[in-house]
Amino acid sequence: MASPTEQFAITPLSGPLFHISNAPIAFTNSAAFMVAVVLIVVVFCLTTSARPSLVPGRLQNVGELFYEFVANTVRQSAGHDAMGFVPFVFALFSFVLVANLLGLLPYSFTVTSHIIVTAALSLLVIGTVIVYGFAKHGVGFLKLFVPSGVPGWLLPMLVVIEVISFLSRPISLSVRLFANMLAGHIALKIFAGFVTSLLAAGFWSVLSPLPLLLTVALSALEMLVAVLQAYVFAVLTSIYLHDALHPGH
Amino acid sequence: MAGDDKSPSGSKPPAGSKDRELAKRLSDLGERLAAAEKANTSSSGEAGAGGAADASSLAGALRLAGEFVAGVIVGSLLGWGLDYALGTSPWGLIVFLLLGFAAGVMNVMRAAGFVRSGPPGRT
Numbered sequence: 555m556a557s558p559t560e561q562f563a564i565t566p567l568s569g570p571l572f573h574i575s576n577a578p579i580a581f582t583n584s585a586a587f588m589v590a591v592v593l594i595v596v597v598f599c600l601t602t603s604a605r606p607s608l609v610p611g612r613l614q615n616v617g618e619l620f621y622e623f624v625a626n627t628v629r630q631s632a633g634h635d636a637m638g639f640v641p642f643v644f645a646l647f648s649f650v651l652v653a654n655l656l657g658l659l660p661y662s663f664t665v666t667s668h669i670i671v672t673a674a675l676s677l678l679v680i681g682t683v684i685v686y687g688f689a690k691h692g693v694g695f696l697k698l699f700v701p702s703g704v705p706g707w708l709l710p711m712l713v714v715i716e717v718i719s720f721l722s723r724p725i726s727l728s729v730r731l732f733a734n735m736l737a738g739h740i741a742l743k744i745f746a747g748f749v750t751s752l753l754a755a756g757f758w759s760v761l762s763p764l765p766l767l768l769t770v771a772l773s774a775l776e777m778l779v780a781v782l783q784a785y786v787f788a789v790l791t792s793i794y795l796h797d798a799l800h801p802g803h
Numbered sequence: 804m805a806g807d808d809k810s811p812s813g814s815k816p817p818a819g820s821k822d823r824e825l826a827k828r829l830s831d832l833g834e835r836l837a838a839a840e841k842a843n844t845s846s847s848g849e850a851g852a853g854g855a856a857d858a859s860s861l862a863g864a865l866r867l868a869g870e871f872v873a874g875v876i877v878g879s880l881l882g883w884g885l886d887y888a889l890g891t892s893p894w895g896l897i898v899f900l901l902l903g904f905a906a907g908v909m910n911v912m913r914a915a916g917f918v919r920s921g922p923p924g925r926t
Contacts, residue, residue: 722907730866
């Protein structure tokens with residue numbers, strides 16, 4: 555039986571395109587699925603907004619629901635003055651959501667089950683927060699690390715704690731998404747593997763429907779996790795953007 | 804939406820009784836739409852808010868564990884790095900592990916909503 559982690563293997567689909575300090579860079583299955591995700595999102599947005607009308611049709615309704623969901627998330631978590639970031643959060647949310655859902659299809663590859671992808675996404679978020687915060691508030695952005703109403707002798711320690719807390723954000727943001735997708739897909743594969751093992755085990759094959767049922771239930775749970783993790787990513791992005799806009803405590 | 808529909812059609816030249824009648828019907832429709840929308844939001848608003856609250860509380864619950872671990876990991880990595888750079892082993896690791904623990908607890912309390920990082924005057 556195939557190993558449960560075999561589904562995460564990265565295989566080059568082309569020869570090395572170019573080299574970065576002797577490391578060959580090829581077009582891999584991961585890159586192919588990222589391209590597929592972006593294509594799906596672009597086609598979705600183009601088809602739902604192809605013929606805009608005042609009274610939306612079915613397709614337009616789906617697109618508007620999707621957009622308004624993200625816009626409401628940003629408005630609730632980051633405030634009205636962060637509405638300029640809706641395209642950014644929309645792009646992140648749709649990429650993560652479609653990548654998670656695409657990974658649930660049999661024989662497909664889950665882009666977000668690799669920490670390098672989720673870490674790149676979360677570093678993009680934190681980088682945006684830092685750059686925008688310093689661009690907007692200058693040195694005042696550092697007030698983010700200084701809680702108000704604290705006695706002076708406690709302040710140095712609290713500043714260090716706040717800095718650690720800030721640095722832990724990209725880690726928790728990326729690890730959460732990566733770990734959820736990785737663990738979910740491994741669990742699915744293992745329980746699906748039990749079915750074949752039990753079928754080959756003579757008398758005990760009468761038990762084989764049990765892991766099959768569990769696999770079905772897990773698939774439903776994975777669907778929930780896929781959507782929820784994309785939502786969590788969008789919410790946390792907006793919360794961090796709120797900090798960039800209003801660094802004072 | 805109702806107001807948006809009404810105002811441009813009302814600004815069109817209301818010449819003739821037919822147009823005036825049309826404008827009246829439009830504003831009438833607008834009023835009825837607004838009333839229906841109001842009733843709709845007041846009845847389904849709670850359900851909608853409940854659904855959103857459910858989703859966000861589920862999302863919050865999924866955050867908690869990771870937030871704490873991330874704080875501890877970052878704290879100990881910082882301490883280890885300081886030791887490596889300054890040669891103060893093991894004190895940096897000890898102190899920053901404890902500080903990372905505190906940061907992790909603060910992350911969790913923030914994620915759970917006990918500590919708000921928004922309004923001033925509260926810590």
